[in-house]
Amino acid sequence: MSAEPTEHSQEFLALADTYDALKFGEFQLKSGRVSPYFFNMGAIASGAGLKRLAAGYAAALTSSGIEYDSLFGPAYKGIPLVATVACALADHGHDVPFTYNRKEAKDHGEGGTLVGAPLGQRVVIVDDVITAGTAVREAIALIRNAGSEVAGVLIALDRQERGTDARSPLQALAADEGIPTVAVSTLDDVIGYAERAGLDDHRLAAIKRYRDEYGVA
Numbered sequence: 001m002s003a004e005p006t007e008h009s010q011e012f013l014a015l016a017d018t019y020d021a022l023k024f025g026e027f028q029l030k031s032g033r034v035s036p037y038f039f040n041m042g043a044i045a046s047g048a049g050l051k052r053l054a055a056g057y058a059a060a061l062t063s064s065g066i067e068y069d070s071l072f073g074p075a076y077k078g079i080p081l082v083a084t085v086a087c088a089l090a091d092h093g094h095d096v097p098f099t100y101n102r103k104e105a106k107d108h109g110e111g112g113t114l115v116g117a118p119l120g121q122r123v124v125i126v127d128d129v130i131t132a133g134t135a136v137r138e139a140i141a142l143i144r145n146a147g148s149e150v151a152g153v154l155i156a157l158d159r160q161e162r163g164t165d166a167r168s169p170l171q172a173l174a175a176d177e178g179i180p181t182v183a184v185s186t187l188d189d190v191i192g193y194a195e196r197a198g199l200d201d202h203r204l205a206a207i208k209r210y211r212d213e214y215g216v217a
């Protein structure tokens, strides 16, 4: 049995359950890995659901103590996320500017790839899930190319998988670059939750095999 998840993690997993956002089966990931489980943030698609999700992010970010000036949400799922996390922070009296990007540059109107407020000096990246770290590395490059610094990375689900070496992308960012990272929930929490919820043994075994193959120690 895995350790009991934190309160934020339990709330996140209960929310994912309510919206059927955590799926078990066979899923091709951005990294090319084929995973026996998948978190689809896009399924949390009602005002009340997103509000609960964003409140969890905002609470986790606030309790982390990270100092920052603005938020950045990578396209696509980071877009509604960063907007609603900014709303949740405003509910607590903290009015934070936010920016997001287009995956393809717009060549008319205001043009470009960045939308929203100008990036602040210290930017927190807000995304749904991290696997091999490609999306977060791209966001870091974008922020640095614009002359800003990355103050932190805030993720709902850390899948605790290897990135470019034996460490997870979040472990590598913290160790190599001193970038603080916050994950509301982790694969360990998902496994504990699935065990408590009575997920089929063969599905649980598939997740554990996947963790043995791609997970960090």
Ligand SMILES: O=P(O)(O)OC[C@H]1O[C@H](OP(=O)(O)OP(=O)(O)O)[C@H](O)[C@@H]1O
Binding pocket: 030, 031, 074, 075, 076, 077, 078, 127, 128, 129, 130, 131, 132, 133, 134, 135, 136
């Ligand atoms: O850590 P990684 O290996 O990069 O994988 C995680 C990323 O993959 C997904 O983005 P994707 O661009 O596939 O989807 P989206 O356009 O739906 O946000 C997800 O939203 C993360 O951003």
Ligand SMILES: O=C(O)c1cc(=O)[nH]c(=O)[nH]1
Binding pocket: 028, 029, 030, 031, 037, 038, 039, 040, 041, 128, 129, 130, 131, 132
């Ligand atoms: O690695 C990915 O592409 C990925 C994993 C996951 O659980 N959810 C998601 O949206 N993307």
